[in-house]
Amino acid sequence: MHIISFFVLMLKIVFCYKSQEVQRGSDVSLRCDVPLLSNSSTLHWEKDGEQTPNSTLMYNTSAYIILHTVDESSEGKYYCRLMQDGSVRTVKIHTLNVTSYSQNKRHTIYRQSAHNSDVSLIFKAKQNYHRLRWTWEQRPKSQIDLIAVEKGRAVQIKGPIKPGRNSFTTYSGQFFIFHISPVNFNYSGTYRSITEKSIYTITILRTIRVSVESPDGVLRIQSVDLTCEVSEVTDSVTLVWLRMEGNRGVLVKQQNMTEKNTMLRLTVNLSKYESDPLHWQCAVFTENTLRALAPITINCTSSNTTAQTESSTVTNQVIRKVFCCVLTLFTGILLGALLNYCCRKRKSVHSGTQESEPVYMNINHMRHDRGKGSMNKREEIPVTSDSLTYTTIVFNQFRFQT
Template sequence: MYFTILILMFLSGFCYSSQLVYLPRQAVKTKDEVSPGSDVCLRCDVSLLSEFSTLQWTKEGKPTSNTTLIYNNSAYIILHTADEHNTGEYYCRLNKDGKIQTITNHTLTVKTHSYNGNVKTNKSIYRESSSKRDVSLICKTNNNNYDSWRWTWEKRPNSQIDLITVKKGGKVEVKGPIKPGRFSSTTYNSQAFTFHISPVLYNYSGTYRCITETTIYTTTILHTIRVSVEPPGGVLRSQSVLLTCELSEVTESVTLVWLRMERKRGVLEKQNRITEKNNKLQLRVNLSSFKTEPLHWQCAVFTENQLRALAPVILNFTSEITNAPTISTKIITVSNQRSTDNVTATNQDTEDSGLKMVIIVFCAVTVSVLILLSLLVFKCLKNTVDVDTGSGFKSQDDDDNIHYASVTVAASNQGADRCHASSEVLDNNAGVIYSAIKVQ
């Protein structure tokens, strides 16, 4: 009896624990209020993320278009340069075995102004140095009593210079070395004064301030990140590669991390914690003789377990035959050349044979024409000689009959004696030819 009760209690406890495993837990709710132009990082964590499970941030049911990173069983998104459009509800959901569970529910509110009483809003933002990156420095106010505004830049302490200035109702005057981008405010409308930087260069790091006549309205500290690959461009698969991630400056504790991206997840390769006392503001990783497909890497910047920026690198490995001319490549080239030469020689021989045939036919025709012309000339000359010698008879071989011929010759001298001569010739062929010559 007691044994049966123990079994029932055990089975009841097992079923209850199983229900606890599959029942979705209550989502963690958080709230955040930031000033315009801030970078907002959202993070949600799970105890264990299997290979076929996914974590996804959404805004009010729709996937976000911002940067998402899954690393160490956590999902991160970064909202760069937040404004009123980023205000709303954000959900981090776990998709496991077709079941969706909400892990975090975050409410984000973006203020309508950059200054709140005597509290200065200092923002620290991170950007990759790239021609495709930009940053907008936003200065908003609800007070219309200010007549002039300006954005200043301080690259180093005590080196503050004016970048752009404007007076109420006027146009912006550009004064500094950093030219405003196309999304910068061209006039001040007593509501917002924006300074847009595009592209972001590595030496643009520093402290930017929005200042009224006498008040520092907002301060933004820009940190720039630079990644590089040695050797640059495509590399051979058997060649070592050096990846470098460099930070312009630090004003807080920062952790640089090199992540090897496998699908959408980051796998730790190397990391380095950087403080203001640590002058080594870079992290390098040496990749030697990779035989895999092209790899996707990212340099991640963390501050207090919050993702602040990502700088991607895609390595394109190429084959040795394509990039470096080898012996086999040269042999293939020579063989192809020889084949081409053989085809060319064959075509040339065919053309030469045809040309020879044409020449032979032309020569034969020419010789035939010359022979015919020679015969005609010879015949004409013969006829001319016969006429000059007074022989106007046909050959006896042509006809055995009697032929008669009569020729009258005019004498050159008038009054010459007229004479009459006749002769008879008897040929052996029994032909008789009579000729009479009269001279006048």
């Protein structure tokens, strides 16, 4: 059985070769199928032997890749590689050619409504056109001008959607890029580049929005709802919610929509508690072609983890209260000690002043007893600091006034 599968796979390797020419500025989706793909096997896309900058999705037994806004740098050979049992085999080779100009082409692109999402609307013509303008029709018969420019002059901004950082500021007559970033959900609609002669390019933009919310308003306690919305359905569209395990998507829920001019919405409820982050992607398919991927990551905390978190919060609050009480008590003790020290120092200062008077009296009597001359006293008055100025001392026949 394994030998038969191996030969079938080898036949696919030999004969699965495709070449494609696409319009400059459009999105390209490539697909690679392998029968009997085991769980340990992986599929991925490479360009000219190197990993592509775009993400690869593995779903069922297929590997998908989306190339956004292709140009000359997107040209080349794309290889679908199968890694199985330690060996690498090439399953598919896809050669991509990109047209140099974008005249008289109409294409549809999908973009997620997110802060890091963008759209580059490209105008490139063979001949020179003096004037160019980009218009936007959000609904039928609601066309408005976004920007207008003349050759060699600066851009005139007219509409509500402002040019992004990668937009051209002047017009050369043949080449211009109108960049939009970020992409809002209500930016869906039809964008046209129009010269002074006619409509040159038509780009239809469909926007995707993913969201997560809890029916009870608290994400970590109860279940959550994941919702994916597409702004408008014009073809047969399928929405798929995939739980990601690496780059492999596991189908959880899908919905088909064929009614035109309506918004498509798909919601999946997550009632199981998980402690690790959950990686999800909403995939948009038209027939068997992957058109867009909108990733989202959520983190549902289990009830046990919630209880532990709440217990830890209470413990931290108790610790903070005890610390505040100890700090207040310690501060009170310091203030009390400081006040006691100040009072004692003040008393010592007053007591020192009062005890100094007898010292002066003793000194005065000591001088009177030890002097060899005689002391003439005017009156017997109490000795004070003021009275000392009136005392006369005779010593060795010399008179000193103090």
